[in-house]
Amino acid sequence: MNRLKPLNDFVFKKVFGEEETKYNLIALLNAILSKKDTDKLVTLEIVENKELTPELIEDKTGIIDVRAKTADGTQLEIEVQLTNQHNMDKRTLWYWGEIYSEGIKKGEDYRNLTKVITINIVDFEYINIPNKFHTTFHLWEDEVKDYMLTDVVEIHFIEMEKFRKLTNKNLKEDKLQRWLSFFREDISKEELKELMDMDVDIKKAEEKMEYLSSDPKTLELYKARERSLHERANMISSAREEGATEKALRVAEKMLKRGDSIEDIVDITELSVDTVMDLKKKMMH
Structure with missing residues (x-):
């Protein structure tokens, strides 16, 4: 056990x-x-x-x-x-x-x-x-x-x-x-x-x-709490990742306005080339 x-x-x-x-x-x-x-x-x-x-x-x-x-x-x-x-x-x-x-x-x-x-x-x-x-x-x-x-x-x-x-x-x-x-x-x-x-x-x-x-009842509640704590940790992790991505997109937008190259933006922000290219197209429209 x-x-x-x-x-x-x-x-x-x-x-x-x-x-x-x-x-x-x-x-x-x-x-x-x-x-x-x-x-x-x-x-x-x-x-x-x-x-x-x-x-x-x-x-x-x-x-x-x-x-x-x-x-x-x-x-x-x-x-x-x-x-x-x-x-x-x-x-x-x-x-x-x-x-x-x-x-x-x-x-x-x-x-x-x-x-x-x-x-x-x-x-x-x-x-x-x-x-x-x-x-x-x-x-x-x-x-x-x-x-x-x-x-x-x-x-x-x-x-x-x-x-x-x-x-x-x-x-x-x-x-x-x-x-x-x-x-x-x-x-x-x-x-x-x-x-x-x-x-x-x-x-x-x-x-x-x-x-x-x-105790079977205790084990059931324990497993439910473990699931809840795991889901909570995932929620926090996802929120942090989303926040980091939003920050990276804001930096990329500033760099595009400044005329920096796609390569430099990818290197600095760690966003993908496709993401930066999509952002550039949106800004052009």
């Missing part, structure tokens, strides 16, 4: 975002947030546990995230994103703001607003800091680097592609690295067994994955 993909957002929510499996989420969050023994999360409340209906599963624009709240009111949101839409910085700020503003009702004291932590697990490289697969952002003053305006903003990016490229992994001592290894689709049975022997929390998460893979 093939192992389910842990970063399929439907599977991720089933393993980490449900009341009966929140111990998995607590373990993962403690690894991501680098909690020390004295302030480790020991309990939390799952927020907005939406029913994973076939309609939501097959929605190509739908986001299946994991939301939780700690005892002190801190809100947490984890989103898994497999396709680079080149907007994760703005996107995560939008969701952070949306969750933050839900903290109080109109007319209430702003002091009642609580910290919001958003965590993005992305299957591509995004943050332009080489060799750093986990980055964390707060509101620091530009020049006085150790002055934080407020701690209510905390945004994490975890880039799987950078982690895969990491040559000197330290699985024995780094719990987050163990979790990211667990998330790999290409992990071997031997590596997975080693991880499970090393970390009881990962063993529990993998046991949940095995249970899900044996």
